[in-house]
Amino acid sequence: MVKHLRVGQEEKYEIVEKWFLKDLEMIDGKEADTDNPYFDMHFHKVYNLEAYSCASKYTFARTLNKLNEMYLKKDLKIVNFDDTYLNDDSIWSSNNRDCLVLMRICFYASNLLCLSLCPLS
Numbered sequence: 001m002v003k004h005l006r007v008g009q010e011e012k013y014e015i016v017e018k019w020f021l022k023d024l025e026m027i028d029g030k031e032a033d034t035d036n037p038y039f040d041m042h043f044h045k046v047y048n049l050e051a052y053s054c055a056s057k058y059t060f061a062r063t064l065n066k067l068n069e070m071y072l073k074k075d076l077k078i079v080n081f082d083d084t085y086l087n088d089d090s091i092w093s094s095n096n097r098d099c100l101v102l103m104r105i106c107f108y109a110s111n112l113l114c115l116s117l118c119p120l121s
Contacts (some may be wrong), residue, residue, distance in 0.1 A: 001049075020042055021068060026077040027061050033082075058085050 001017040019041070026042040037051040040063075051057035061078055065086070068076045076088065 009054065022072055022074070024064070024068075025077065026079060027064065027081075029057065029061065029078070029080040031081045058082075061086060 001015075001019075002017045003014045005012045020040065020058060023043050024041060028040040028042065030036055030038050030040065035054045037054050037057050039049055039057055041047045041049060051060060058081065065076060065078060068074060069107075076091055
């Protein structure tokens, strides 16, 4: 865990605490249905954390899940997260998820507009 400090014009980061991924038992997103940046990480002790945003919470969970798949291949429980945004095989996945979601919504909205303007015979 890193603490962000701003000293005048300089930004500094200080390592506050370290954990091993092998010791992580579960990530609890608390509420999958709300835009909530809070989550719990379960090690030998439960740590209550707050991400910068809900999007960064999901990015963090995806990163831990990928690292687990690549290196440990253990059963990591990720609960109370929306699977649509958690899985990379989802249609909403990309490196810039917010932009892709907005693009798809605009695409579907323009299709609906075009269909609504077509005359029915």
